[in-house]
Amino acid sequence: MLSENYDFSARHGSPADQGDDAAWADDMWRQFAELGWLALPFAEEDGGLGAGMVEISILTEAFGRNMVVEPYITTVVLCGGLVAAIGTPEQRAETLPAIGEGALRIAFMGGAAGDISVDAAPSGDGYVLSGARKSVIDAPMAGRLLVPARIGEGIGVFMIDCDATGVTLRPHRTLDGGRAADVELTGVNVGRAQMLGGLEDASDAIEAAIDRTIAALSADAVGAMAKLVEETVEYTKTREQFGKPISKFQVLAHRLVDMKVSEEEARAVTTLAVLSADAPASKRRRAVSSAKSKVGRCARFVGQNAIQTHGAIGTTADLTIGSYAKRLMVYEASYGSTARHAELYAAIIADPDTAGAGLLLSPAA
Incomplete structure (x- = not known):
């Protein structure tokens, strides 16, 4: 649905062309509601479908591939998740069905935990x-x-x-x-x-919701990286230099392999973060900070090399490459930088109380 209906040129024009009116998103948001995406993670008694982070990550990876800019992760995963986790029955009944129907969007006035x-x-x-x-x-x-x-x-x-x-x-x-x-x-x-x-102290719930959000954003970043790798590979097959496609040059072939390896490394740590989203705090924090740090480094490598391989045209606004790279740059800065999460991960594995928490390898573990 996204690949068929998401028109890049119309939805990613210049600020002067689009202005600040958000009405352009309404039609797509209504489709999200009709498909059940907005109710996906909420319990059935709250009007949802009872899905978990695995299903959410599948969806957000597709969002990354198609550069969806609707406030899905903010409204559904972060804010909706917080309401579902600690809201009173009255608050859940008033808020979650409205989110699922597409009638309510919520933003989070906070940053990293x-x-x-x-x-x-x-x-x-x-x-x-x-x-x-x-x-x-x-x-x-x-x-x-x-x-x-x-x-x-x-x-x-x-x-x-x-x-x-x-x-x-x-x-x-x-x-x-x-x-x-x-x-x-x-x-x-x-x-x-x-x-x-x-609750006058919801610190733990906020941290858990942000960790789930980071896992969803990491899947989004993996989707964007996958698209960048695909488009860069295709470009090297059609761009010719010295009478042959530039994909035939060994140094560029090696670069493409390195980009694909980075994508797969990011996918692996993201999968662990997704599977650990509902784990005890020590396992969850370790997996999420590991993912945020690693995916951030992979995202920068893939984005920069995609632009470099395309050459000057890769810097233009008319080509999708730059927009995907900028999406990955925003990911790097969201809910704690790459460097900050590397520090958090280092502290976790250096602490005897958390270093032995182990890794969660399956949703049932």
């Missing part, structure tokens, strides 16, 4: 939220925000409307053609009913 920029001050029967965050992904297309906020020593998660009093959004385009906004909260009043699960 522990990266909190909003404070929640107790006020009467509720709280007052104040803070700001740059580049909240998918916020211009969202109707609501999930806001992790510090409450004393804990972290709560609040759901607020994007048009609530005190909420300011400044939309902009991201490097890969997506949409984001700088968001500022100035004295936003919220009731306790807007706090997910009524």
